[in-house]
Amino acid sequence: MIKELVLKNRSYRRFYQDKSVDMNTLRDLVDLARLSPSGANKQVLRYILSNEKEQNEKISKCIFWAGYYKDWDGPKEGEKPSAYIVVLKDTSLGQGAPQDDGIAVQSMLLGAVENNLGGCIIGNIDRKNLREELNLDEKFEISLVVALGYPKEEVVIENINESGDVKYWRDDKQVHHVPKRTLDDLIL
Numbered sequence: 001m002i003k004e005l006v007l008k009n010r011s012y013r014r015f016y017q018d019k020s021v022d023m024n025t026l027r028d029l030v031d032l033a034r035l036s037p038s039g040a041n042k043q044v045l046r047y048i049l050s051n052e053k054e055q056n057e058k059i060s061k062c063i064f065w066a067g068y069y070k071d072w073d074g075p076k077e078g079e080k081p082s083a084y085i086v087v088l089k090d091t092s093l094g095q096g097a098p099q100d101d102g103i104a105v106q107s108m109l110l111g112a113v114e115n116n117l118g119g120c121i122i123g124n125i126d127r128k129n130l131r132e133e134l135n136l137d138e139k140f141e142i143s144l145v146v147a148l149g150y151p152k153e154e155v156v157i158e159n160i161n162e163s164g165d166v167k168y169w170r171d172d173k174q175v176h177h178v179p180k181r182t183l184d185d186l187i188l
Contacts, residue, residue: 005110009106018082026085028115029108033107038096039097044094048084050083058130059084065124086146121146122145130142153175
């Protein structure tokens with residue numbers, strides 16, 4: 001059921017680094033993105049798949065994790081993603097629709113959850129250095145990075161408290177808590 005997949009699709013930031021994600025799985029996830037809607041059917045998105053340590057390290061050093069965690073620089077060794085998908089726009093085809101990136105990435109993440117994987121969409125990227133590390137042609141614009149792997153953390157959804165604070169947090173057992181507005185708060 002789609003709701004179960006959506007509930008399991010959290011922003012995971014710690015993974016079993018030693019459990020690899022094979023290239024065929026990454027290709028299958030991109031195929032889900034390929035089959036998703038695209039504004040004006042321009043299909044400007046392109047993808048770089050990475051599941052090898054050396055390439056993963058190049059990507060890892062160019063991304064920044066979890067802005068609300070001021071005392072955490074990202075996953076430590078042994079908890080890093082075992083795969084990444086770098087989402088690019090081929091600007092020679094135009095800019096595409098702004099929603100295309102989100103639709104494509106959500107499709108990939110739902111497919112990841114279906115395969116017992118977890119992921120995190122990362123938009124805080126040192127694009128200049130990542131461009132150099134990946135030796136990208138100028139026509140490609142870096143949009144997002146999707147970190148993937150087998151989740152090593154528990155994520156709990158809870159209602160936003162009376163203070164209205166939307167910041168996620170970890171408790172003393174390292175359980176990741178994500179406040180969400182109630183359905184009644186959203187429907188006008």
